[in-house]
Amino acid sequence: MWLVANGLIFFLFDKNYLNITILMQDKITIAIQKSGRLYDKSVELLKECGIRFNTYGNRLKAEATNFPCEILFLRVSDIPAYVEDGVVDIGIIGENVHIEKNKFIDVVDYLGFSKCRVSLAVPREADYGGLEYFQGKKVATSYPHTLKSFFEKKNIQAEVHLINGSVEIAPSIGLADAVCDIVSTGSTLLSNGLKEVETILKSQAVIVANQNLSPDKRALLNKLMFRVKAYKKAKHTKYILMNAPNDKLDEITAIIPGMKSPTILPLAEEGWSSVHSVINEDDFWDIIDQLQEKGAGGILIVPIEKMIV
Ligand SMILES: Nc1ncnc2c1ncn2[C@@H]1O[C@H](COP(=O)(O)OP(=O)(O)OP(=O)(O)O)[C@@H](O)[C@H]1O
Ligand SMILES: O=P(O)(O)OC[C@H]1O[C@H](OP(=O)(O)OP(=O)(O)O)[C@H](O)[C@@H]1O
Ligand SMILES: [Mg+2]
Numbered sequence: 001m002w003l004v005a006n007g008l009i010f011f012l013f014d015k016n017y018l019n020i021t022i023l024m025q026d027k028i029t030i031a032i033q034k035s036g037r038l039y040d041k042s043v044e045l046l047k048e049c050g051i052r053f054n055t056y057g058n059r060l061k062a063e064a065t066n067f068p069c070e071i072l073f074l075r076v077s078d079i080p081a082y083v084e085d086g087v088v089d090i091g092i093i094g095e096n097v098h099i100e101k102n103k104f105i106d107v108v109d110y111l112g113f114s115k116c117r118v119s120l121a122v123p124r125e126a127d128y129g130g131l132e133y134f135q136g137k138k139v140a141t142s143y144p145h146t147l148k149s150f151f152e153k154k155n156i157q158a159e160v161h162l163i164n165g166s167v168e169i170a171p172s173i174g175l176a177d178a179v180c181d182i183v184s185t186g187s188t189l190l191s192n193g194l195k196e197v198e199t200i201l202k203s204q205a206v207i208v209a210n211q212n213l214s215p216d217k218r219a220l221l222n223k224l225m226f227r228v229k230a231y232k233k234a235k236h237t238k239y240i241l242m243n244a245p246n247d248k249l250d251e252i253t254a255i256i257p258g259m260k261s262p263t264i265l266p267l268a269e270e271g272w273s274s275v276h277s278v279i280n281e282d283d284f285w286d287i288i289d290q291l292q293e294k295g296a297g298g299i300l301i302v303p304i305e306k307m308i309v
Contacts, residue, residue: 243274
């Protein structure tokens with residue numbers, strides 16, 4: 001009895017020890033935006049990478065249930081410093097913020113969403129003849145570092161005035177002569193009586209990482225990046241199926257070589273085949289035109305979920 005009890009105590013102790021080692025196993029901390037322009041796409045990306053976590057309520061932290069990682073929901077502007085300090089291991093931010101914050105962190109990948117530019121804009125009626133226009137002017141911006149180094153490089157002496165939001169209103173209320181802010185469609189500039197005159201940088205969402213990740217964390221990052229690449233590749237690639245005359249198969253194969261070569265299956269109708277391949281979304285219309293010229297018909301385009309090459 002005593003021995004059994006002792007054995008049980010030992011067993012329990014052993015289990016606790018195991019739990020502690022499981023808790024101590026390295027996991028990676030990922031910071032994404034709490035709310036705003038990057039939030040939806042960041043969550044979508046992680047979920048498409050098979051990482052399951054809850055996003056309900058005002059949670060600032062979520063534990064993934066099937067991947068050793070924790071997700072923190074933060075302001076984008078805070079993420080570069082956290083990544084540099086190692087408070088978080090990786091983050092999803094706009095490249096514009098990476099450039100502005102100028103931290104010692106690595107850009108691991110470009111994600112292709114939240115595309116925008118940081119541009120200089122002046123009142124619509126201004127007689128803009130080039131960068132010299134900005135000599136001695138006051139420019140409002142949320143990107144002071146980016147703007148100051150741009151002006152320095154171009155030898156422009158201008159006053160850079162920091163505003164954290166609604167920058168485009170500055171000229172109309174007499175706060176500044178011009179602005180430097182994010183432009184995407186240009187509608188905010190237009191509705192505030194401004195015109196874009198110089199693009200300082202182009203931006204998209206990026207994954208950034210701490211420069212001194214432990215080997216375990218680096219391995220987890222590589223695992224994640226493998227999935228990100230498969231997702232990105234699939235997003236830009238479509239599966240294509242068509243019926244093609246047999247005497248044109250060589251030419252059609254040259255147009256849609258696919259990952260290795262197209263799959264060609266005979267149709268029930270004599271002299272025809274079904275051809276399957278993958279194409280890049282950007283080349284879509286060009287390829288369709290060429291295929292039709294070669295007599296292909298019944299063309300179907302199907303989205304691809306994931307793509308491992
Ligand atoms: N109009 C836009 N079109 C496309 N991308 C944009 C646009 N505005 C901002 N972005 C991108 O999304 C990022 C986040 O912008 P958002 O306005 O959601 O947050 P913020 O207020 O700048 O940052 P924070 O999360 O620190 O409060 C920007 O840094 C930029 O990369
Ligand atoms: O060229 P557009 O398509 O009009 O986009 C540009 C606007 O988008 C961003 O603001 P956002 O809407 O994110 O508001 P915020 O200033 O409150 O962040 C940015 O600061 C511009 O004001
Ligand atoms: Mg914004």
